[in-house]
Amino acid sequence: MQIILVRHGATDWNLERRCQGATDRELNAVGVRQAEEIAASLARESIHAVYSSRLKRARQTASVISGPHKLPVLIEEDIRELDHGELEGLTFTEIKDSYPDFLRRWRTEPAEIQVPGGERLADVTERAWNGLNRIVERHSSAETIIVVSHNFPISGILCRITGTQLNNYRSFHVDPCGVTRMRYDNASIWSVTHFNNRQYIPEPLTTQT
Secondary structure, eight states, rough: EEEEEEEOOOOHHHHHHHOOOOOOOOOHHHHHHHHHHHHHHHHTTTOOOEEEEEHHHHHHHHHHHHOOOOOOOOEEEEOOOOGGGGGOOHHHHHHHHHHHHHHHHHOTTTOOOOOSSBBBBHHHHHHHHHHHHHHHHHHHOOOOOEEEEEEEHHHHHHHHHHHHOOGGGGOOOOTTTOOEEEEEOOTTTTTEEETTTTOOOOOOOOOOO
């Protein structure tokens, strides 16, 4: 089975570099254009299902992508973005000024620290992983499915598949409408073939001497 994992297109808050998390922003003109470009690039592929988180920016992206395939957009609740709690709508500068202690810990140990009034990255990764596995269980090994989600769920999923420590999630920052391709077989083996529109080449293992 091939899974095409797509981050939603840009919103005004993406371009303003504001935390949007659970805030339900719509795509802006740039985001719509990004979604249209991805839809065109996938139009000739055989797609069997399109899934999305419930948030508008993901649903709008998924709707544009699903158009050429005449498929409905199916909602998977658990692939929504990390809830940024009190940080929703804030810029990096505002977070640095108002939440310096949190930001200091987030830079070094983001996996386990809870966002003020929001979620932990570890919990988001777990629910997104569960949601993705529910999706693949509904489909046969010969199918190709598209899943439209968000930066933190996608980063967490990629850490899980590649064995990357979640504290190093920044290794997998995904651009708006970035496309990641994965394979899943019946033996529950996952692999990443493309990340953020480029071929994925795993980092070589280092040997201690």
